Amino acid sequence: MTNEELQLLVEEVSLQFFQKPFRHLAIFNSRLKTTGGRYILQTHNIEINKRYLEQLGREELIGIVKHELCHYHLHLEKKGYKHQDKDFKNLMMQVGAPRFCRQLPDRPKTNRSAKIYVYSCLGCSLVFKRKRTVNVKKYVCGRCKGKLKQITVLTSE
Structure with a gap:
């Protein structure tokens, strides 16, 4: 999957689950190691860890995209976009987004x-x-x- 295909996927997921357009940039970031993705407050862009697509598949990627879109839409609406906010938790439940992404198989859990x-x-x-x-x-x-x-x-x- 390329960055252009990811951009289209994020736009589709945004319209399908949130009924709102995604008007910023979605890209893969190979430097992300311990997270599936991140929403950048200053630019409103979303970065996704490509290894989650490669190792865990498209469904896990869609879950990560939904999670980051919750941050995105709530932040733009000036509502509670942080993990502990009630608005965020409610929107996550409505769209079926995971709170955390699964552990990558090639990254063993350290105790x-x-x-x-x-x-x-x-x-x-x-x-x-x-x-x-x-x-x-x-x-x-x-x-x-x-x-x-x-x-x-x-x-x-």
Whole structure:
């Protein structure tokens, strides 16, 4: 699918599901990595990740287009176009747009919370558990201002 074909598809989806024309530019953006598409507020253009079409098919692409068109039409009507706005949620339900796009098969899901770092205070023996590492040379205990020492790293594998 080319950018011209994508433009026609977005215009068709806009008329079919929203009964409103799409008067801006829709293009593929190969730099998008973690999202299916985005609506740009300043230019009113829509950018789509082409890998979703290649790996998940036309139906997933249409879902992404519907989602971005919800942002587009609500923003132009000066209504709530953000994900948390009631107008946005209502319009998404009316047109059957997905809230999130599916995960790409070639992009494995990473478990960011796989490690827990455990620290202990040398002064008051208070135990700290953190998802991120703590620089023990820079930070001290919040209770007694004592030095910290890393005890262990817990993994959930």
